[in-house]
Amino acid sequence: MISNMILVAGNVLTLLLMMLLGFVLAKMRWFSEGTRSQMTRILLYIVTPCIIITNMPDECNAQTLRIFGMTGITFIFIYIVCAATAWVLFRKQPEDTRASLNSAAVYGNALFMGLPLLQSVLGDEAILYGVIGSVVINIFTWTHGVAVMGGKEYISLKKALINPGVIGFSTGFLLFVTGLALPAPVDRAMEFMSSLNTPLAMLVIGAQMASADILETFLDKKLYLISALRLIIFPAAVMLALLPFHMDTTMYLSIVISIGCPTAAAVGMFAQQFHRDTRTASQSIAQSTLLCIITMPLLIAVAGTLSGM
Numbered sequence: 595m596i597s598n599m600i601l602v603a604g605n606v607l608t609l610l611l612m613m614l615l616g617f618v619l620a621k622m623r624w625f626s627e628g629t630r631s632q633m634t635r636i637l638l639y640i641v642t643p644c645i646i647i648t649n650m651p652d653e654c655n656a657q658t659l660r661i662f663g664m665t666g667i668t669f670i671f672i673y674i675v676c677a678a679t680a681w682v683l684f685r686k687q688p689e690d691t692r693a694s695l696n697s698a699a700v701y702g703n704a705l706f707m708g709l710p711l712l713q714s715v716l717g718d719e720a721i722l723y724g725v726i727g728s729v730v731i732n733i734f735t736w737t738h739g740v741a742v743m744g745g746k747e748y749i750s751l752k753k754a755l756i757n758p759g760v761i762g763f764s765t766g767f768l769l770f771v772t773g774l775a776l777p778a779p780v781d782r783a784m785e786f787m788s789s790l791n792t793p794l795a796m797l798v799i800g801a802q803m804a805s806a807d808i809l810e811t812f813l814d815k816k817l818y819l820i821s822a823l824r825l826i827i828f829p830a831a832v833m834l835a836l837l838p839f840h841m842d843t844t845m846y847l848s849i850v851i852s853i854g855c856p857t858a859a860a861v862g863m864f865a866q867q868f869h870r871d872t873r874t875a876s877q878s879i880a881q882s883t884l885l886c887i888i889t890m891p892l893l894i895a896v897a898g899t900l901s902g903m
Contacts (some may be wrong), residue, residue, distance in 0.1 A: 616800025643762030650766035669730040698878035702855035710792035723848030806880035829854030856882035
């Protein structure tokens with residue numbers, strides 16, 4: 595267990611150093627809000643589909659299809675339970691704050707934080723599981739997430755089904771089941787673009803944290819409940835609930851890591867778009883991101899020990 599913790603801590607520290615660079619660049623005004631927005635667009639619309647397509651399995655068989663279905667159903671069930679739990683816990687909060695707290699508790703940074711961590715800790719094989727989780731969370735974000743923040747009238751089925759994650763997955767899945775292959779130059783170009791995910795995502799997260807009041811973030815007691823849910827309670831519950839199913843170790847750890855990620859940046863964007871409590875949203879992102887530096891190595895070490903890694 596100790597060796598697992600040291601290994602994971604080293605990988606998390608690597609990510610932290612890139613986040614720190616983004617933080618410093620933002621403080622030095624080398625990383626403006628416009629730059630951050632443009633980099634986020636590149637990550638969402640270019641890099642994300644490339645990651646998904648290039649990491650699809652080469653061979654279509656019954657076992658791989660079973661993995662797709664099993665992983666997808668597992669993530670769907672987990673997010674339903676998380677959403678229900680958050681609704682019960684925060685139902686008595688004022689409306690605007692309740693919306694931000696609900697979303698901050700349910701939606702983790704599985705795309706920008708989870709995928710780089712999966713790749714660095716478990717290798718390229720784990721990205722497939724993270725991708726399936728990202729597709730599920732995309733659909734939940736544009737349905738449940740929009741309903742929580744803006745109301746049912748704002749739900750867009752089009753956005754839930756037509757977004758970079760789903761488009762990338764659909765394209766990759768089509769290539770996977772048909773056995774078709776991209777031309778070699780296109781495939782290599784997409785692999786190069788995929789490699790941008792980790793450094794760009796960490797720079798963006800670091801720059802986002804530079805805009806938050808870190809001291810005030812750690813003085814707000816209700817934010818600790820969000821961090822506890824996101825970083826400890828939800829992933830620990832998933833870790834224990836999945837044990838009896840004796841999953842493949844990589845699948846098991848990938849799901850736990852994806853669920854244990856800090857609050858997603860999209861929560862802050864939605865809070866701003868729908869005029870909710872943006873302060874609570876942005877501070878929950880900052881606090882949970884900082885605390886995950888401690889919780890993630892512990893979480894992965896325990897999960898790795900339980901799964902026999």
